[in-house]
């Protein structure tokens with residue numbers, strides 16, 4: 001491949017963040033957010049995704065450059081609906097939002113303890129906002145009697161040497177503890193919501209909970225509790241149940257459901273600690289590997305599509321059809337899996353069924369093989385093929 | 398997924414074409430199915446946007462909500478849908494046959510002969526995919542409790558009269574769709590998946606056009622490429638050449654095509670409101686014309702985005718019609734007819750709408766019914782289709798082979814000797830055939846039970862003692878035993894599933910016939926049974 005002149009040196013003394021920045025090139029860093037961090041957990045085995053995300057590569061742009069753009073998008077109607085629902089909740093001093101929170105958190109009715117809603121400087125830059133959130137959080141946690149609502153706070157989380165900024169919809173602080181509140185526009189219908197959507201929301205909320213745990217531990221000068229399933233009760237520690245606020249049935253009225261996110265929290269922590277070990281994955285990359293999506297002064301791309309494809313190829317992937325709905329590179333990795341004749345193109349479960357067989361050609365060869373092989377999976381395939389042929393009347397044994 | 402299905406998928410990868418998973422058609426197909434292709438408005442659960450429907454592939458009818466956020470317009474749409482769909486759903490209620498059965502008197506316990514009406518045929522709705530089924534369920538849920546102008550307290554947003562009735566029908570059909578083997582409401586992707594394998598994953602098979610690409614790859618393409626084209630090729634405006642089968646629309650369509658068309662409609666209606674307010678007659682006339690044009694434009698774009706899927710569903714029906722019907726279709730369809738008849742009767746008896754959640758008894762009964770139907774479906778499909786039987790053979794629950802020897806033998810322990818002949822067959826199958834295990838003969842002249850008495854895996858031979866189905870005499874009835882050289886199949890599972898037919902399932906029994914205990918005639922729905930709209 002064409003090694004660009006400014007190829008990063010392979011000195012391992014470089015800090016991780018610098019090595020990742022070099023992989024990305026001059027393109028602006030695609031910062032990690034809760035959604036992308038949560039999505040990491042969707043395919044934990046994939047090194048390709050871990051490296052690209054850690055380096056802050058815009059996977060969507062990369063997919064387009066590779067010729068197979070990501071099919072994702074959000075309808076303007078869906079966005080509008082989300083905005084309308086959230087603004088309805090926040091109208092009249094959060095009246096509609098507080099209603100379900102009261103029931104779940106024991107927030108006193110009007111006239112009880114007044115609700116404090118600090119200004120979190122939403123129009124400022126990320127660093128300022130995050131500092132302001134940290135201050136407000138500390139102040140709120142220090143006063144156990146107060147009820148504080150942090151509206152769109154900005155939390156920091158260090159991931160593989162770089163800072164991710166995370167923005168939950170709201171955090172409620174009382175009694176020295178805080179609770180993450182996520183506003184979603186999918187409905188809770190007759191008491192239950194779409195499990196897939198609740199699952200996605202829980203994974204996302206777990207990332208916020210983790211950021212709040214880190215913040216509380218840092219404030220207290222302690223380490224994060226090693227077991228993700230136990231609640232660390234420091235001042236300002238988050239509860240491990242989050243509240244989802246959703247429309248009730250077919251109305252615009254909100255209802256809240258508490259969701260225990262301990263399992264998601266454990267997965268996310270495992271994922272992120274792997275991200276920290278990303279140095280090892282980087283060491284395995286051939287020299288000159290880079291995902292520079294920038295355009296030169298003369299308008300030409302810094303790296304051709306072929307070079308990018310080679311670079312992507314250099315990081316091992318773990319494709320499964322689920323990728324099509326969870327990762328921007330889904331179509332690209334599928335095409336590769338097909339090109340490579342891999343059996344994964346048919347689904348995750350297929351690999352288990354086929355034992356050590358990795359390609360379609362191998363599998364079909366085993367199916368038509370005569371005589372007993374040693375491989376149990378191959379033998380079963382041959383048996384299945386004979387039964388199939390008999391049933392289809394093609395060949396009666 | 399079984400290994401046989403995986404094998405078929407692998408073959409499809411190599412051939413680039415869909416490969417068979419069945420030799421017969423395992424689901425009933427009506428002569429006059431109603432194809433329904435719905436679309437939803439993004440962002441709100443169950444908010445309808447449009448539907449293309451009809452029983453004539455050359456004459457689909459379009460209904461649409463020009464502004465999906467406007468609840469009055471949504472009701473207008475639902476009223477139109479009810480007016481279009483209900484005549485079809487009700488049509489089959491008129492032609493009935495009388496079925497004889499017996500009923501136990503709850504007090505005396507005495508059985509009496511009864512006649513029950515059974516509709517001669519039933520409606521069949523076909524939607525593109527399972528998301529379409531879910532959408533119809535949401536519409537059913539959102540409409541069956543609506544108050545109408547005919548209610549004592551119609552409330553602030555009364556629905557048109559027939560809308561709650563439509564909701565009850567849709568609820569019934571979507572509920573029934575969960576019963577394995579039922580055919581009142583079917584998703585096309587599911588139908589195709591039962592009968593053919595593609596060289597892609599189940600997930601990708603949910604995309605109807607991509608799935609069909611494996612059946613009809615254009616221009617000599619392989620299935621995978623053709624499917625990818627269907628999934629992702631876009632025109633210069635960024636619009637998919639083959640829109641998704643819905644009910645969700647492509648976000649780029651919402652953004653580039655639908656959004657502006659709705660905005661144009663909104664502008665026209667507010668201009669109309671303004672000029673009406675100003676008593677500006679000529680302005681109002683112009684605005685009315687603009688509203689009409691805006692609706693026409695919406696009809697145009699929605700028809701264009703729905704038509705490809707409409708044709709896809711019909712192409713799927715064509716494909717399925719190429720398969721001969723399975724032997725047990727008739728019997729299962731009779732179950733669907735009972736289900737339809739039962740709902741017809743419940744409506745006629747004035748029962749309240751189906752509850753939001755089933756009570757414990759009803760829920761348990763439904764679950765038991767689904768398990769029973771699944772078991773029956775498995776057995777019937779195996780009997781109807783050698784490919785389905787192959788699944789059981791692969792799993793070691795059945796075996797087939799050629800009879801090598803039949804040796805007469807007798808049970809002489811009783812007063813008169815009974816025939817207990819030994820049948821040996823040669824097979825390559827490897828069943829879990831423990832000695833003494835019961836086996837059942839497939840496609841014998843009558844039900845025939847046997848017991849495994851010897852197995853020699855090295856020789857590939859199995860010997861069975863035949864226990865029944867040979868008549869009452871000392872010697873087996875002629876023809877009741879397989880002959881040497883004959884190909885026979887035995888299963889290790891029973892071939893009859895206890896069934897309640899010909900009388901309907903308890904939950905299909907209307908209360909007028911002493912229906913289910915959990916659904917005793919409740920009071921007429923109180924106001925609190927209705928949904929709040931805002």
Ligand code: SF4
Pocket residue numbers: 043046047048049317318319320323324327328329330331333
């Ligand atoms: S699409 Fe590719 S990069 Fe993304 S998770 Fe799947 S295998 Fe990894």
